[in-house]
Amino acid sequence: MHAIEARSLWFKYGDEWVIRGVNWVVEPSRSVGLMGRSGSGKTTLLRILAGARRPSRGSALIMGTDPRKARGILAYVPQNPSHSFYMPTALEEVMESLIGVKGLSKQDAAAAAMNILNAFGLGEYAGENPFNLSWGEQRRLSLAVVAAYGPRVILLDEPSTGLSYRDKEWVAALLNGLDSTMVIATHDVDFLLLMDVDEVIELDDGVIKPLNCGELVSKSEVYMVLRAAELPEPARCGLVTSWGDAPRRP
Numbered sequence: 001m002h003a004i005e006a007r008s009l010w011f012k013y014g015d016e017w018v019i020r021g022v023n024w025v026v027e028p029s030r031s032v033g034l035m036g037r038s039g040s041g042k043t044t045l046l047r048i049l050a051g052a053r054r055p056s057r058g059s060a061l062i063m064g065t066d067p068r069k070a071r072g073i074l075a076y077v078p079q080n081p082s083h084s085f086y087m088p089t090a091l092e093e094v095m096e097s098l099i100g101v102k103g104l105s106k107q108d109a110a111a112a113a114m115n116i117l118n119a120f121g122l123g124e125y126a127g128e129n130p131f132n133l134s135w136g137e138q139r140r141l142s143l144a145v146v147a148a149y150g151p152r153v154i155l156l157d158e159p160s161t162g163l164s165y166r167d168k169e170w171v172a173a174l175l176n177g178l179d180s181t182m183v184i185a186t187h188d189v190d191f192l193l194l195m196d197v198d199e200v201i202e203l204d205d206g207v208i209k210p211l212n213c214g215e216l217v218s219k220s221e222v223y224m225v226l227r228a229a230e231l232p233e234p235a236r237c238g239l240v241t242s243w244g245d246a247p248r249r250p
């Protein structure tokens, strides 16, 4: 069974077609980077896969199921982490997913949630209102909520926006430690290079196209700095196992 399966998927807002015949499968436990210019439809595609929008034509399935019936096996993490918070404290935010999805008792959920907050470096904020956390802390909390119940498929919309490089390393390491199928919609090449993604694709003209890894690396800000300073290039970074046809320093 495919983790994600989109067949002849079309979607329009009003008269404007944004998704124009996406045929795409992702196998279980694979991670895919989803790039594409602003307005190309990445968020729209993720929201269709998350069941928040119905396809205009064609179908989208998560683990063979209608996304609207995939509660517990599917998570959508919006670009703005606070959009998913609704509990008074960080601890309760994590507990809620353990109680609601995994069916834990309140006492067990509190203990498990505390462990997860500690693992995500948020133990000291357990009693804090999620909206009082910094942007990067909110980002980690939104991932802790998801990691708590371990959905089979996680759809992440721009998970590195507003994070420092160090925080991106943190977030990438946390995500790389999960066994879920992941789609990461992003403009951030350097974040993708930190992620153990299996492939990177591009949404262009409403359809999915493969993205050339050499081209991708050549756009990395970190790698440009390394090259400009004539510092050694890392031998392997995320998906990049060879420099392929990336432009080289003379």
Ligand SMILES: Nc1ncnc2c1ncn2[C@@H]1O[C@H](COP(=O)(O)OP(=O)(O)OP(=O)(O)O)[C@@H](O)[C@H]1O
Residues within 6 Å of the ligand: 013, 014, 018, 036, 037, 038, 039, 040, 041, 042, 043, 044, 045
């Ligand atoms: N609710 C809506 N009603 C009408 N048009 C919309 C709506 N949401 C998005 N659009 C349009 O659909 C297109 C795709 O938007 P979408 O947000 O999916 O792009 P994106 O690839 O995620 O962009 P970005 O990289 O800026 O996040 C854009 O032209 C946008 O203006």
Ligand SMILES: [Mg+2]
Residues within 6 Å of the ligand: 042, 043, 044, 157
């Ligand atoms: Mg978007």
